Amino acid sequence: MLLAVPDIQEIIDTRAILTHFQPQVSLKRKSVIGLEALSRGFDPKSGELIPPTLLFGQARDAATRLALDRVCRTKAVESFAALHRKDRSLMLSMNIDASCINEETRGSNHLLKLVKRCGISPNNIIIEIIESRCEDTDALLEFVRFYRKKNFLIALDDVGAGFSNLDRIPLLKPDVIKLDRSLITDVDKQFHKLEVVRSFVQMSNRIGCLVLAEGVETSDEAMCLLGNGIDVFQGFYFARPAPGLDAVPGMAAKVAALAEKHRDNRTRIIAEEKRLFSKYALLILTMCQALAETPTRGINQTLIRFIDTYPQVECVYVLDMKGRQVSDSLCNPNKLKKAKRFLYEPARMGADHSLKEYFLPIQAGLEKYTTDAYISLASGNLCTTIAHVFYHKGGGRHLILCADMSREKSETCGM
Numbered sequence: 001m002l003l004a005v006p007d008i009q010e011i012i013d014t015r016a017i018l019t020h021f022q023p024q025v026s027l028k029r030k031s032v033i034g035l036e037a038l039s040r041g042f043d044p045k046s047g048e049l050i051p052p053t054l055l056f057g058q059a060r061d062a063a064t065r066l067a068l069d070r071v072c073r074t075k076a077v078e079s080f081a082a083l084h085r086k087d088r089s090l091m092l093s094m095n096i097d098a099s100c101i102n103e104e105t106r107g108s109n110h111l112l113k114l115v116k117r118c119g120i121s122p123n124n125i126i127i128e129i130i131e132s133r134c135e136d137t138d139a140l141l142e143f144v145r146f147y148r149k150k151n152f153l154i155a156l157d158d159v160g161a162g163f164s165n166l167d168r169i170p171l172l173k174p175d176v177i178k179l180d181r182s183l184i185t186d187v188d189k190q191f192h193k194l195e196v197v198r199s200f201v202q203m204s205n206r207i208g209c210l211v212l213a214e215g216v217e218t219s220d221e222a223m224c225l226l227g228n229g230i231d232v233f234q235g236f237y238f239a240r241p242a243p244g245l246d247a248v249p250g251m252a253a254k255v256a257a258l259a260e261k262h263r264d265n266r267t268r269i270i271a272e273e274k275r276l277f278s279k280y281a282l283l284i285l286t287m288c289q290a291l292a293e294t295p296t297r298g299i300n301q302t303l304i305r306f307i308d309t310y311p312q313v314e315c316v317y318v319l320d321m322k323g324r325q326v327s328d329s330l331c332n333p334n335k336l337k338k339a340k341r342f343l344y345e346p347a348r349m350g351a352d353h354s355l356k357e358y359f360l361p362i363q364a365g366l367e368k369y370t371t372d373a374y375i376s377l378a379s380g381n382l383c384t385t386i387a388h389v390f391y392h393k394g395g396g397r398h399l400i401l402c403a404d405m406s407r408e409k410s411e412t413c414g415m
Helices: 008-014 052-057 062-086 110-117 137-149 168-172 191-207 219-226 249-292 296-309
Strands: 017-026 031-042 091-096 125-130 153-159 176-179 210-214 232-234 313-320 368-370 382-392 397-406
Touching: 008 062, 017 062, 017 249, 031 052, 031 062, 031 232, 062 091, 062 110, 091 153, 110 125, 125 137, 137 153, 137 168, 153 168, 176 191, 191 210, 210 219, 219 249, 249 296, 249 313, 249 368, 249 382, 249 397, 296 313, 313 382
Parallel strands: 031 091, 091 125, 125 153, 153 176, 176 210, 210 232
Antiparallel strands: 017 031, 017 232, 313 397, 368 382, 382 397
16 A cells, blocks of 8 residues: 655645664774764654655655755754764764755855754764765855865765766765665675775775765675775664664674674684685795796696696796796686686786786885785686796796685685
C-alpha cells in the first residue's frame, strides 16, 4: 500500500520536519566527532513519518526545493544547538541542495544568519555539497568561497557515485571528501574498489583534506578501510540515524572492540609480512647466487629452473644496470591470463625498464627494492616485484634480477 504524502506546501508551512542524526566516528580517537543531519518529513495530522525519497520527490520546482531545503536546514541547526551546548567539539554535517544555489539565492546568507541565531560556531558546521546537483557553477563557487571565509568547512558528498563529477574536487577544494556507499560496499572483497578508495586516500593526503567513508555496514569493511588510511566512518554498522544522541551511547563498546581488533590485526599482518618478505629475501638471494655462477648463455635456462622450483615466482627476468632487459621473461604458464594477451604480455629481451618503479631506486643506489602490490603487465595478476643487484662472474658486471612474486588480493586489504 502506497503512503499518501501530504501536500508538500503544508509540510513546509507547518515545518513538519524531524531531524535525525547519524554519528560520524573516528576509530583512532575512539569517539564520535560529528553528526550528519538527516531530515524526515511527517504528516502534520497523523504524525506518520514520510520517507526522504517521497518527501523530496514532491519538491519538483526550484522555489519549492529551496523552501523545503531551508526548512530542513533550520530544523537541523535548531536541533543541533542543544547538543552543541553540551559538547562544543561536535561537528554538524548537513546537506545543501546545490541546485538551489543560483544568482538569486547566493547572497541571502541564510545559513550564516541561522547558525549565528542558534549560537553555534561556524567552525562546527560542515556544509555537504552533493556532487551531481548543480546548475550554476559560478554561483556555487562564490557560495563556497563566502562560507569558507566565514570558517565553515566544505564537504563533497557522494564522491565515487555513478554520476560523480570529479572535476568538482579541484574547483571546490573540499575540506572533506565523503566516499559514496557504492564504493564502500564489499570493499574488503573487491580489489578494484579498494584500489579506487586508495587513490582517493592518496590524493586527499596530498591536497590536505579528510576522507570519510559513508555507508559502512560491516566490521570487515571498516577494518579494511582503516587498514588503508581511512579513520572516519559513518554507516549502519555503527549506528542508524536517530533523534538527538540516542544512537551514540551504545556505540562505545562497538568502537572499542573494533579498535582493539584493528590493533591485533595490524600486529598480526606486520608479523606475517615480516615472515613473508624474509622468505622472499632468502629466495631472491638464493636465485642471485645461482645466477652469479651461471654462464651468460645459460641464464634463460636457470630462470626456467626457478619457475619450476618456486611456485610463488610468477615471472623472472634480468636487467643490466641501465635498465635494459638482457634475458627473456620466464613466466609460470599457469598464471598467465590467456584471455587478456592483448593487454598483458611479458617484456622481451631488449625491453627498456629504466622508468619502472623497481628500477629507479636501484639506479639511485639501492641494492634491492620491493614494490607495493600492483597488477603486473606481464601476467595481469596481482604481484610484488623484487629487484636485487648481483655480480655476474661470467660477464664480469653487475646485473639486476627482477622477480614478480604472486600476491593474494586479501593480503593487500590491511585486514
